[in-house]
Amino acid sequence: MKDTTVSHSDLRKLSAEDVRAAIRTGSYTGHTAGLAAGKLQCNLAIIPEQFALDFLRFCLRNPKPCPLVGVGDTGNPLLPTLGRDIDIRSDVSKYRVFENGVMQAEVTDIADIWQDDLVTVALGCSFTFENALLRNGIPVRHIDSGKNVPMFRSNIDLVPAGPFAGQMVVTMRPIPEAQVEQAKSISSRFPQAHGAPIAIGDPANIGIADLQQPDWGDAVTINPGEVPVYWACGVTPQNVLLDAKLPICITHSPGHMLISDVAEDAETTILKTS
Amino acid sequence: MKDTTVSHSDLRKLSAEDVRAAIRTGSYTGHTAGLAAGKLQCNLAIIPEQFALDFLRFCLRNPKPCPLVGVGDTGNPLLPTLGRDIDIRSDVSKYRVFENGVMQAEVTDIADIWQDDLVTVALGCSFTFENALLRNGIPVRHIDSGKNVPMFRSNIDLVPAGPFAGQMVVTMRPIPEAQVEQAKSISSRFPQAHGAPIAIGDPANIGIADLQQPDWGDAVTINPGEVPVYWACGVTPQNVLLDAKLPICITHSPGHMLISDVAEDAETTILKTS
Numbered sequence: 001m002k003d004t005t006v007s008h009s010d011l012r013k014l015s016a017e018d019v020r021a022a023i024r025t026g027s028y029t030g031h032t033a034g035l036a037a038g039k040l041q042c043n044l045a046i047i048p049e050q051f052a053l054d055f056l057r058f059c060l061r062n063p064k065p066c067p068l069v070g071v072g073d074t075g076n077p078l079l080p081t082l083g084r085d086i087d088i089r090s091d092v093s094k095y096r097v098f099e100n101g102v103m104q105a106e107v108t109d110i111a112d113i114w115q116d117d118l119v120t121v122a123l124g125c126s127f128t129f130e131n132a133l134l135r136n137g138i139p140v141r142h143i144d145s146g147k148n149v150p151m152f153r154s155n156i157d158l159v160p161a162g163p164f165a166g167q168m169v170v171t172m173r174p175i176p177e178a179q180v181e182q183a184k185s186i187s188s189r190f191p192q193a194h195g196a197p198i199a200i201g202d203p204a205n206i207g208i209a210d211l212q213q214p215d216w217g218d219a220v221t222i223n224p225g226e227v228p229v230y231w232a233c234g235v236t237p238q239n240v241l242l243d244a245k246l247p248i249c250i251t252h253s254p255g256h257m258l259i260s261d262v263a264e265d266a267e268t269t270i271l272k273t274s
Numbered sequence: 275m276k277d278t279t280v281s282h283s284d285l286r287k288l289s290a291e292d293v294r295a296a297i298r299t300g301s302y303t304g305h306t307a308g309l310a311a312g313k314l315q316c317n318l319a320i321i322p323e324q325f326a327l328d329f330l331r332f333c334l335r336n337p338k339p340c341p342l343v344g345v346g347d348t349g350n351p352l353l354p355t356l357g358r359d360i361d362i363r364s365d366v367s368k369y370r371v372f373e374n375g376v377m378q379a380e381v382t383d384i385a386d387i388w389q390d391d392l393v394t395v396a397l398g399c400s401f402t403f404e405n406a407l408l409r410n411g412i413p414v415r416h417i418d419s420g421k422n423v424p425m426f427r428s429n430i431d432l433v434p435a436g437p438f439a440g441q442m443v444v445t446m447r448p449i450p451e452a453q454v455e456q457a458k459s460i461s462s463r464f465p466q467a468h469g470a471p472i473a474i475g476d477p478a479n480i481g482i483a484d485l486q487q488p489d490w491g492d493a494v495t496i497n498p499g500e501v502p503v504y505w506a507c508g509v510t511p512q513n514v515l516l517d518a519k520l521p522i523c524i525t526h527s528p529g530h531m532l533i534s535d536v537a538e539d540a541e542t543t544i545l546k547t548s
Contacts, residue, residue, distance in 0.1 A: 053327045053393075056334075057345050061355050063542045071331050073435070081335050081433060119327075159355060159544065161347070188541065191465070196541060267462065267470055268337045270433065 011035050016259045017084060023259075024090045029108050031255035032093065033127060033143075040192065040264050041257035042069055042082070042122035043234040044092060045241055046110075046250040049074045052119040054162025058240065059123065061159035065168050065236035067192045069269035070260070072120035079120060081270045083261035088120045094253035101245035110250055118250075125234050125257055126171060128193035128264045132186050138179050141220045148255070149173070150214035151233050155207025156198065158236070163244040169233040170198055172211060174226040183229060192269050199230040206230060216254075285309050290533045291358060297533075298364045303382050305529035306367065307401060307417075314466065314538050315531035316343055316356070316396040317508040318366060319515055320384075320524040323348045326393040328436025332514065333397065335433035339442050339510035341466045343543035344534070346394035353394060355544045357535035362394045368527035375519035384524055392524075399508050399531055400445060402467035402538045406460050412453050415494045422529070423447070424488035425507050429481025430472065432510070437518040443507040444472055446485060448500040457503060466543050473504040480504060490528075 006027045011019050016036035022028040032041055047055055052074070059066035070082040079086045089111040097105045097113065126149070130140050142149045149171045156168040175183045180200060188196035199206045211228060212219045216235060222228060241249050252258060262269050280301045285293050290310035296302040306315055321329055326348070333340035344356040353360045363385040371379045371387065400423070404414050416423045423445045430442040449457045454474060462470035473480045485502060486493045490509060496502060515523050526532060536543050 049327070053323070053330070053348075056327070056330045057347070060330075060342055060345050061544060063544065068334055071334050073331070074327075191541070267465070270335060270337065 008035070016261050019259055020083070020086065020091045023093045024087065026108055029093050032257045032259055033255060036259045037131070038264055040069065040260045040262040040269060041125050041127045042260055043125050043237070044088070044250075044252040044258050045121045045123065045237060046088065046118050047121065047241065047246055048115070048248060049117045049119050051163070051244070051246055052121070054164060055121060055241075058161035058164035059121070059237065061161055062168075062236070063191070064195055064198060064232035065158070065234065067124035067194060068121065069124050069192050069262070070122035074119050075116040077114060077120070079122065082122060082258070083271060086258070086260070088258070089114050092252050092256060092258050094256040096251050096253050098242060098246070098249045098251070100247060101242045106253055115248070122258055122260070123234055123237060124190070124193040124269075126194055126231060127257065129187040129190045129231070131264065132190065133183055136182065136186055138175065138183050138186070141174050142218065145220060147218035147220060149217050150211070150220055151216040151235055152203070152208045153215050154230070158240065164240045166240045166243055168198065169215070169235040169239060170206065170230040171233045172228050172230050174220065174222040175229045177225055177227050180227050180229060187231065190264070193264070194232045194234070197229045198232050201227060203228060282309070290535050293533055294357070294360065294365045297367045298361070300382055303367050306531045306533055307529060310533045311405070312538055314343065314534045314536040314543060315399050315401045316534055317399050317511065318362070318524075318526040318532050319395045319397065319511060320362065320392050321395065321515065321520055322389070322522060323391045323393050325437070325518070325520055326395070328438060329395060329515075332432075332435035332438035333395070333511065335435055336442075336510070337465070338469055338472060338506035339432070339508065341398035341468060342395065343398050343466050343536070344396035348393050349390040351388060351394070353396065356396060356532070357545060360532070360534070362532070363388050366526050366530060366532050368530040370525050370527050372516060372520070372523045372525070374521060375516045380527055389522070396532055396534070397508055397511060398464070398467040398543075400468055400505060401531065403461040403464045403505070405538065406464065407457055410456065410460055412449065412457050412460070415448050416492065419494060421492035421494060423491050424485070424493055425490040425509055426477075426482045427489050428504070432514065438514045440514045440517055442472065443489070443509040443513060444480065444504040445507045446502050446504050448494065448496040449503045451499055451501050454501050454503060461505065464538070467538075468506045468508070471503045472506050475501060477502060
């Protein structure tokens with residue numbers, strides 16, 4: 001199956017469809033940051049139908065950490081509103097499979113465990129506004145330093161729905177003080193990708209003890225004259241799903257997002273098919 | 275019960291909560307245009323839980339005509355993310371009750387027909403962007419001439435979900451040619467209220483034969499130098515629900531919207547409770 005492999009740099013010039021094709025065949029199993037420039041990438045949650053209504057309610061009530069960008073039909077692995085010919089069983093480069101909230105496997109294909117009762121939910125991701133910050137000359141520290149974004153459990157309560165509840169996970173990016181307003185304004189244009197910051201400044205205000213001790217990802221340097229800016233994070237729904245201990249739940253692996261055909265700056269996340 | 279009644283003008287200075295209180299007691303049963311200025315008003319669909327997942331999928335796939343702004347828990351008449359103390363059984367001034375797609379009654383209270391399996395879905399409405407157009411000096415013909423907005427069946431196919439499918443209903447507002455771009459830009463800031471226009475200009479392009487023969491509402495004059503501008507309409511989900519012939523479905527009566535406590539220009543439609 002995987003007799004030919006391609007590198008991240010081989011893929012950088014390819015279209016979203018061609019990147020997905022390389023992922024589908026197993027030629028590429030790496031992360032998707034920087035691929036298919038200008039196309040919306042998505043966090044992924046695949047859950048049994050019996051939990052789907054509550055999970056959609058949960059996402060709709062917590063749109064900053066959980067921006068819904070696509071939902072599949074029950075048992076149907078296609079996502080036509082997000083992309084031509086997307087098959088969610090094969091078109092993500094790495095998946096995590098959880099049973100009762102415990103990770104069982106990390107795999108590059110889920111065709112053999114797909115079930116007729118599964119519903120795919122796609123959520124926006126921070127790549128979208130990070131790309132916009134970079135295009136506008138606002139530095140993104142973890143990218144510049146080759147690290148993963150630092151993520152923290154906050155004390156911001158989520159609005160519950162059914163078995164889904166908890167606190168918001170946030171990302172932190174140090175922004176030069178003079179550019180904070182611009183960063184706020186740019187990210188607010190992408191409600192499908194966490195939107196404007198959740199908080200700015202003192203981490204204690206949102207229950208974070210130490211910015212050098214992230215709960216996930218890597219610590220980054222905050223230089224003099226920079227302000228920590230916090231955005232809602234797509235790890236929030238993943239955490240909430242794990243806490244709910246569903247019998248089965250499949251997510252993407254961190255950084256290995258679903259690449260859609262929807263433009264990052266489109267008015268809606270529904271692909272125009274005509 | 276209704277020993278005291280109040281007029282629309284009595285209510286114009288009241289807060290959203292106070293208007294809802296007058297509606298709850300039955301003192302006011304009229305339309306809600308122009309009430310609780312600055313607060314989001316909502317289209318309403320109350321349906322059995324067994325159809326709710328498909329209906330949410332339908333709305334998520336058709337966000338322009340069906341912008342989801344709030345969803346209740348199954349059997350729970352409260353909508354805390356939209357307003358303090360909203361009880362959906364009493365807080366809308368007029369409801370329509372449908373069985374198998376046929377209207378059975380128009381009532382001012384649904385407490386006696388509320389069921390434990392009902393789910394309330396609130397959708398944004400055009401009042402929000404109309405208010406913004408008026409504030410920016412863009413005329414809104416049907417308001418100026420004391421008419422209901424003209425609505426038309428278009429030939430724009432909706433993305434189906436389960437039993438829900440059909441064509442988009444659109445509203446038409448004649449806009450002076452020089453102000454069309456501004457009208458587009460203003461309304462695009464309100465994705466929770468149908469967003470930017472769906473089409474501009476020739477009605478034939480979206481399958482409308484005669485702008486003087488609306489399918490619902492009233493015909494309005496298009497003056498020389500004005501361009502017909504079409505927006506997605508909240509009658510779309512109502513039509514689609516009726517076509518699906520659910521055993522029971524309750525909606526607001528046209529113009530009798532649910533008044534929320536959420537600011538029209540809020541980043542999300544989730545009320546900040548702290």
